[in-house]
Amino acid sequence: MAINLPNILTVIRILLVPLFVIYLQKNMFMPALIVFTAAGISDGLDGLFARYLNQKTTLGAHLDPLADKLLLASAFVTLSIIQCIPDWLTVIVISRDVLIMLGIGVCIMIGIKVEIKPSFVSKCTTVAQLLTVFLVLLYRVLPGSDTIPDTYAGFLYVTTACLTIISGLHYTYKGLNIPQKTDE
Numbered sequence: 069m070a071i072n073l074p075n076i077l078t079v080i081r082i083l084l085v086p087l088f089v090i091y092l093q094k095n096m097f098m099p100a101l102i103v104f105t106a107a108g109i110s111d112g113l114d115g116l117f118a119r120y121l122n123q124k125t126t127l128g129a130h131l132d133p134l135a136d137k138l139l140l141a142s143a144f145v146t147l148s149i150i151q152c153i154p155d156w157l158t159v160i161v162i163s164r165d166v167l168i169m170l171g172i173g174v175c176i177m178i179g180i181k182v183e184i185k186p187s188f189v190s191k192c193t194t195v196a197q198l199l200t201v202f203l204v205l206l207y208r209v210l211p212g213s214d215t216i217p218d219t220y221a222g223f224l225y226v227t228t229a230c231l232t233i234i235s236g237l238h239y240t241y242k243g244l245n246i247p248q249k250t251d252e
Contacts, residue, residue: 074118075128077110081135084110085142092146097208104205107139108198129184136194137165143201152204152215153225160229161197164236171243180246187242193235196228 084107091100114132118124141162148158175182186194203224207216216224 072118072123072125072128073121074114074123075125075131077114077117078128078131078135081107081110081114082131082138085138088139089142089146092143092150095150097205101202101205101209104139104143104201108202111136111139111198133184133186140194140197140201141165144197147201147204152208153200157200157225157229160232164193164232164239167236168239171239175243175246182246187235187238189231189235189238193228193231196231200224200228 084103088100088103088107091097091103111132114128118128144153144158144161147153148155172182172184203216203220207213215221
């Protein structure tokens, strides 16, 4: 059955993305932080419920990473536009996701079945990206602060960028090693 609690949480996360972006565009950082936090918590809960309640579905396996990509891509692009996150970091985050989607698209076009299963490094990347957005928003709402102190921001941004690049290279390596049909 595709309609279950984990899939409902994933759809809610997708539906929260436009609200989150609107709050960011209006510089309403506290509501944006609340919506982003709720979306992040729902990301953890949908996976937990899917495993614990034995409610894993093909739909959920496809929707969950899509919801993550929508939330994070929207967050990075919007925060970059309003100059809360460096542009170079957003380019790295979005480039990785585009590379992965292009790879999956090419595999589908040439008839290669692709199993959508996040790797450990990809999960670490998602956590780093979520943490980056969360901390950027948190520092916007803390009294007497506008941005993350430079010392921490540099470390956070470089760590997120490195994990994102490593994850992208890992997926590229995996994609290039998928058994392929040869023309004979």
